Amino acid sequence: MTTTKLQNIIGVRLQKLGKLYHFDAADHAIDLGDYVIVDTKRGYQLGQVITYVAPEDVFRARGMKKIERKATPRDMVLKQVWQDKELNALITCREQADRLKFKGDIKFIKAEYNFDGSWITFLYTTENKKANVEPLRREMVRVLNTNVELQLIGPRDVAKIIGGYGACGGPRCCSTFLTEFSPVSIRMAKEQGISLSPSEITGVCGRLRCCLVYEYEQYVEAKKRLPKRGKKIGTPHGEGVVKDVRTLKESVIVEVDDKRYEVFLEQIEPLEELKALEEKAKAGCSKHENGGCDCGAK
Incomplete structure (x- = not known):
């Protein structure tokens, strides 16, 4: 049984395994699991309410946005309609990139429409940090007749989107349950006695495996x-x-x-x-200069 709360801060997730964003529920009756429409820099988005957040537990910046409204059945259908068009949009983007001679410099991974199709974001990766994608963005605006954003993502985000299996044989953590990436260092592998061979400590993304974090603190405490x-x-x-x-x-x-x-x-x-204590006892103290001290005096 859910409990409706009024005038509270809620945590909303816009994508599966995405970050939580805080919004003011205002006077809307919101239950956990409800879908809501929120205003973002990428237009109106449909997100799911994951948690309630007490006002004292969140930095309430001036102008924290309020949710627009609870999502309707029509909104849910509209979201699905535009999701079904994302693959074709991605193919079109890749074709236009080839036509504009981007060649292999840029790899487009995913296209994401907002719930009503008024905005689309293309996620891409490239090693050429100076690549100018503005001509392609303008061309996609013309072709799709909507707002277009091209967002550069890192290797870990690519692995998260693509999914697959890790070295352990299980589904990759990043595409299964991780919502944020924690900092990982080579020291974590050393503390756990793991071979520093790249094949042992790096994931398919080419970065240090996220799982190196999981038992690190337990190893540190146990080693003490x-x-x-x-x-x-x-x-x-x-x-x-x-x-x-x-x-x-x-x-x-x-x-x-x-x-x-x-x-x-x-x-x-x-x-x-033990030997240090024995030597200290033999050395004696101010009361027992000849040694054999067990009085505890200094």
């Missing part, structure tokens, strides 16, 4: 509790040297007398720390 490689520790098998760290299992591989054992966190004795 475990000894590093090369450190001497005490174990149930005797004193040994750490040869490998199995972070998520919270265990280490220790070499003791030329044999290797897996030792878990609760079985580890921090030898260096």
Whole structure:
């Protein structure tokens, strides 16, 4: 059962797996899952209400736009009609690009009409950042007789649109559930002990895989509790040297007398720390200069 809220800020998604945009619901009765018409820089768009947002949880800039209205059945049909025309529009755009001698400099990935066909956006990618697409935009305005925008997108966005499967064998995260791309660094792979071979850490987009972010914090926190490689520790098998760290299992591989054992966190004795405490105790204190101090005085 849904609950209608009045005069609240709502999060609206204009595309599947797209970003959330905040709008003022004003005095409209809005339920989660409802479709609404909103005014954007690309004309009127049809979006779905994903969440309610408390006013104190969002920066309410001066002039935050209000929704125009709730979508009607006619709006939904109109949206589908124009969606069905997007493929033909994309083909036409590619043909015009070839005619204007853009050749392989630019690849057009997708065409997106707004809900009433008054605006169309062509998403493209290119390595030539200085490519002038204005002549093509003007030509598409003439051919389609509507407002036209040509938007440059990055490799990750291309992979998100195309879809497919990742190296894990499952559908790509970006085209399945990711709504925004998080920053990814090579350090995340190093912390997790992943091979730095490009084939192991890059996705089909040629960028570092988004999934490197997922367990990074868990690895960082777990490593804080475990000894590093090369450190001497005490174990149930005797004193040994750490040869490998199995972070998520919270265990280490220790070499003791030329044999290797897996030792878990609760079985580890921090030898260096214990020896430091013993030496401190032997050194004595102001009350026990001859050593053997256990009073805790300084």
